Amino acid sequence: MTLIVRSESPIPARTTVWLEGRLDAATFGDLDSALRDITPMVDNGGTLVIDLSGLEYISSAGLRSLAQLRRQMHDRDGRTLLLNPQPQVKKVFEIVKAVPVAEVFASVAELDQYLDHMQRQITG
Amino acid sequence: MRLCIPNRLEDVFLALDRAEMTLDLAAIDHACRADVRLVLEELLVNTVRHGYPDGRVGEITIHLEICPDAVRLELRDDAEAFDPLQHEPPDLPGDIADREIGGLGLHLARSIASDFEYARDAHGNRVVIRFDPSLSDEPSS
Numbered sequence: 092m093t094l095i096v097r098s099e100s101p102i103p104a105r106t107t108v109w110l111e112g113r114l115d116a117a118t119f120g121d122l123d124s125a126l127r128d129i130t131p132m133v134d135n136g137g138t139l140v141i142d143l144s145g146l147e148y149i150s151s152a153g154l155r156s157l158a159q160l161r162r163q164m165h166d167r168d169g170r171t172l173l174l175n176p177q178p179q180v181k182k183v184f185e186i187v188k189a190v191p192v193a194e195v196f197a198s199v200a201e202l203d204q205y206l207d208h209m210q211r212q213i214t215g
Numbered sequence: 216m217r218l219c220i221p222n223r224l225e226d227v228f229l230a231l232d233r234a235e236m237t238l239d240l241a242a243i244d245h246a247c248r249a250d251v252r253l254v255l256e257e258l259l260v261n262t263v264r265h266g267y268p269d270g271r272v273g274e275i276t277i278h279l280e281i282c283p284d285a286v287r288l289e290l291r292d293d294a295e296a297f298d299p300l301q302h303e304p305p306d307l308p309g310d311i312a313d314r315e316i317g318g319l320g321l322h323l324a325r326s327i328a329s330d331f332e333y334a335r336d337a338h339g340n341r342v343v344i345r346f347d348p349s350l351s352d353e354p355s356s
Contacts (some may be wrong), residue, residue: 114257115256116224116228116260117224117228128308142329147249147254148249148253148258148325150253150257150260150320151257151319151320151323153262154311154319155311155319157312158311158312159312159314165312178246179246179249179253183253183323185312186322186323186326186327187305187306187307187316187319187322187323188307188309188310188311188313189310189311190310190311191309191310193277
């Protein structure tokens with residue numbers, strides 16, 4: 092089993108990337124190269140959602156790729172939100188305190204609620 | 216399962232798949248299988264990347280044994296001396312994107328294994344790790 096990366100950008104302000112399979116020392120390069128094409132499509136200040144529902148496994152090599160991606164988005168005033176991590180991924184995130192809890196969402200509904208709230212704050 | 220592989224990344228991943236298949240056939244649960252795979256990946260990738268700085272061909276032996284109450288993993292290699300237990304755990308700021316943090320893989324391996332021993336003898340490095348499947352619980356939150 093390898094890694095499958097899919098993405099969709101319904102609006103320039105928000106792109107979703109789905110990861111499926113394993114993100115490890117053998118596959119992180121596939122994610123890095125896919126994201127080189129995907130991230131420029133997100134507006135400066137936009138949101139990149141990484142949907143982890145189909146990601147079964149992550150190792151430190153995968154964590155590094157996600158960290159690098161989050162740094163790149165941050166440098167462009169954007170944010171990266173992580174959706175629905177599965178048990179092994181959640182466990183690895185917890186051990187290394189990989190991501191602020193506020194950036195991880197259990198469901199699309201929770202994520203949408205958060206983004207609506209942020210939007211309301213901006214528009215007043 | 217006993218495997219002897221050369222110090223190449225592609226062989227490491229073949230070994231990971233073999234180990235996972237062995238655990239699956241022995242009806243070891245999914246969480247424990249993932250733990251073993253993660254510890255194996257972190258340690259073997261580390262050995263292949265850093266253990267042979269002179270570029271020589273090396274040999275790594277993986278012995279996976281399924282005991283009634285535990286999974287026992289023994290790794291031997293002829294790489295440079297390296298004791299994974301001698302490394303301080305990394306300082307974790309709560310967001311790994313804040314800055315580059317070294318040693319995440321070893322920290323994961325040590326956190327997940329129930330028991331971790333290191334020795335060096337005439338053949339090289341030897342690591343013995345035990346996994347207790349009843350502790351491979353998935354996080355509750």
